[in-house]
Amino acid sequence: MLIDIMYCGVCHSDIHMVRDEWGGSIYPLVPGHEIVGKVSRVGMDVKKFKAGDLAGVGVLVDSCRTCTSCKQGLEQYCEVHWVPTYSGLEMDMKTVTYGGYSNQIVTDENYVLHISEKLKLEGVAPLLCAGITTYSPLRHWKVGTGHKVGVVGLGGLGHMTVKFASSFGAEVTMLSTSDSKRVDAKRLGAAHFINTKDDNALKQNKNQFDIIINTISATHDINTYVSLLKLDGTMVMVGIPPEDPSFSVSGLISKRKTIAGSMIGGMKETQEMLDYCAEKNIVSDVEVIAMKDINSAYERMIKGDVRYRFVIDISTL
Amino acid sequence: MLIDIMYCGVCHSDIHMVRDEWGGSIYPLVPGHEIVGKVSRVGMDVKKFKAGDLAGVGVLVDSCRTCTSCKQGLEQYCEVHWVPTYSGLEMDMKTVTYGGYSNQIVTDENYVLHISEKLKLEGVAPLLCAGITTYSPLRHWKVGTGHKVGVVGLGGLGHMTVKFASSFGAEVTMLSTSDSKRVDAKRLGAAHFINTKDDNALKQNKNQFDIIINTISATHDINTYVSLLKLDGTMVMVGIPPEDPSFSVSGLISKRKTIAGSMIGGMKETQEMLDYCAEKNIVSDVEVIAMKDINSAYERMIKGDVRYRFVIDISTL
Numbered sequence: 041m042l043i044d045i046m047y048c049g050v051c052h053s054d055i056h057m058v059r060d061e062w063g064g065s066i067y068p069l070v071p072g073h074e075i076v077g078k079v080s081r082v083g084m085d086v087k088k089f090k091a092g093d094l095a096g097v098g099v100l101v102d103s104c105r106t107c108t109s110c111k112q113g114l115e116q117y118c119e120v121h122w123v124p125t126y127s128g129l130e131m132d133m134k135t136v137t138y139g140g141y142s143n144q145i146v147t148d149e150n151y152v153l154h155i156s157e158k159l160k161l162e163g164v165a166p167l168l169c170a171g172i173t174t175y176s177p178l179r180h181w182k183v184g185t186g187h188k189v190g191v192v193g194l195g196g197l198g199h200m201t202v203k204f205a206s207s208f209g210a211e212v213t214m215l216s217t218s219d220s221k222r223v224d225a226k227r228l229g230a231a232h233f234i235n236t237k238d239d240n241a242l243k244q245n246k247n248q249f250d251i252i253i254n255t256i257s258a259t260h261d262i263n264t265y266v267s268l269l270k271l272d273g274t275m276v277m278v279g280i281p282p283e284d285p286s287f288s289v290s291g292l293i294s295k296r297k298t299i300a301g302s303m304i305g306g307m308k309e310t311q312e313m314l315d316y317c318a319e320k321n322i323v324s325d326v327e328v329i330a331m332k333d334i335n336s337a338y339e340r341m342i343k344g345d346v347r348y349r350f351v352i353d354i355s356t357l
Numbered sequence: 358m359l360i361d362i363m364y365c366g367v368c369h370s371d372i373h374m375v376r377d378e379w380g381g382s383i384y385p386l387v388p389g390h391e392i393v394g395k396v397s398r399v400g401m402d403v404k405k406f407k408a409g410d411l412a413g414v415g416v417l418v419d420s421c422r423t424c425t426s427c428k429q430g431l432e433q434y435c436e437v438h439w440v441p442t443y444s445g446l447e448m449d450m451k452t453v454t455y456g457g458y459s460n461q462i463v464t465d466e467n468y469v470l471h472i473s474e475k476l477k478l479e480g481v482a483p484l485l486c487a488g489i490t491t492y493s494p495l496r497h498w499k500v501g502t503g504h505k506v507g508v509v510g511l512g513g514l515g516h517m518t519v520k521f522a523s524s525f526g527a528e529v530t531m532l533s534t535s536d537s538k539r540v541d542a543k544r545l546g547a548a549h550f551i552n553t554k555d556d557n558a559l560k561q562n563k564n565q566f567d568i569i570i571n572t573i574s575a576t577h578d579i580n581t582y583v584s585l586l587k588l589d590g591t592m593v594m595v596g597i598p599p600e601d602p603s604f605s606v607s608g609l610i611s612k613r614k615t616i617a618g619s620m621i622g623g624m625k626e627t628q629e630m631l632d633y634c635a636e637k638n639i640v641s642d643v644e645v646i647a648m649k650d651i652n653s654a655y656e657r658m659i660k661g662d663v664r665y666r667f668v669i670d671i672s673t674l
Binding site for chain 2: 109119247274277280284285287288290291292294295297299301302303
């Protein structure tokens with residue numbers, strides 16, 4: 041499928057990849073894996089899309105399709121190889137992929153999502169990474185009514201976690217070091233706000249949460265958050281700090297707590313999330329920028345100065 | 358209930374407590390929380406035991422009895438206070454408890470276990486701590502036929518993990534830094550043995566295990582073991598290393614892995630385990646010692662020179 045790209049979200053990983061901060065970046069490099077556009081043309085075997093349809097492309101564009109994970113719709117955990125949307129290798133392990141900071145992309149229909157006409161497209165783009173990364177663990181750990189959910193970090197991932205968890209009926213608490221986030225957290229759907237620098241508040245909320253989604257990708261002390269989990273509670277890491285965090289083993293043992301990781305979502309679940317968002321009118325809060333402003337956008341993101349996702353209007357490219 | 362103690366297992370935590378290595382030890386201190394004996398006399402309201410019955414006492418001797426955890430039979434996760442068998446405080450928060458390196462102990466019947474006449478009593482004593490500590494997580498994470506279980510560390514806890522997991526029908530692999538453990542691991546029920554210093558073996562076994570029970574209480578790199586877990590696999594920590602271990606977040610995220618902790622077991626589950634052991638003829642491998650040899654036993658334990666638990670014959674006291 042040939043897709044004319046309309047919007048592309050700017051993910052924090054784009055900065056790491058552009059600057060080769062994780063190693064392994066392949067230059068020349070075209071970032072972008074939160075892509076929304078319109079189908080321009082389709083190959084003769086394409087069944088699921090036709091020219092003119094809206095289409096989305098997320099973090100992965102192919103996988104082995106035959107392993108146990110792929111057959112379960114968990115392509116992101118493919119046991120052979122999955123193909124990143126940019127700066128990765130296709131299944132031939134030779135051809136480099138290029139992402140969404142671009143007018144067009146060619147992708148296999150099995151790795152393209154249907155996008156509803158109902159939603160603002162610029163707000164849909166970040167759902168393809170920030171959205172599914174937070175939707176998937178909330179679904180996997182069966183979050184719903186009666187659950188107390190903590191959210192650490194109010195950025196691209198964090199604001200989507202608050203929206204999803206509250207829409208699932210959970211009682212959401214924003215855990216933040218900054219009181220300035222209080223108003224926004226409540227506007228997004230959080231019932232409570234805890235300033236994690238307030239020792240008294242931490243003490244009062246010890247062993248209270250069923251699940252905490254930790255979206256912070258900076259170095260931080262995770263024991264503070266683990267202490268807030270109740271018996272059998274789970275903290276899910278969806279951000280990757282630059283240094284390996286350490287944890288108190290007795291802190292886990294004392295209430296059979298767990299620390300988990302979760303990565304984006306498979307094609308089936310990503311489509312389910314997009315359909316859910318269309319039904320519930322959920323999109324990302326975005327600031328639309330022109331292509332020429334990308335470098336200053338990166339600088340602002342590093343400072344945390346974006347509410348809550350930059351999205352490039354690709355018509356400005 | 359007044360119990361005449363016959364055997365008391367020697368747990369590694371006894372050494373830490375005697376030497377106040379964790380802080381908080383209360384002197385004079387009588388260690389021992391793997392207690393097997395015979396009921397001497399019972400109070401007039403005791404219903405479940407009579408004089409002459411065999412009886413066991415484990416790591417805890419009381420709890421609040423009213424919180425959600427206690428009502429679920431999870432007294433070890435009591436939300437108010439649970440009373441350690443020794444060097445702890447009773448529910449009055451004043452009276453000090455004294456443990457099983459002793460001729461007698463007085464305990465509430467609700468915190469005493471029934472012991473079968475079928476098993477060798479010296480082998481039963483360590484079930485009260487080492488046994489339940491490993492049985493409980495294997496049951497909680499529903500280990501059985503078709504599961505691949507890794508066991509890290511072949512000591513008191515590790516050898517019980519191998520016995521239980523293999524008896525549940527799981528395919529057990531001993532993960533050890535020392536080839537000298539190979540023969541014993543297989544004798545205890547392990548189907549496989551991996552020397553974790555062998556990089557090639559680690560590579561071949563990447564993403565293979567459903568669950569790994571980590572019994573090591575020394576400082577060690579846990580990422581080696583996490584890498585062996587498969588999609589949705591869990592490593593359960595049951596030992597407490599002196600330093601907080603660190604973990605690779607991307608290692609967890611890449612296959613939605615989890616790290617958990619688990620602590621002993623509740624009264625109901627401990628009884629279930631003892632009944633299961635009687636049915637399946639499972640006991641701990643022990644070396645019986647006289648009371649006078651306790652100090653040299655501690656020295657040998659610190660060197661790992663015991664297969665796999667010292668048990669004191671209390672008639673020598």
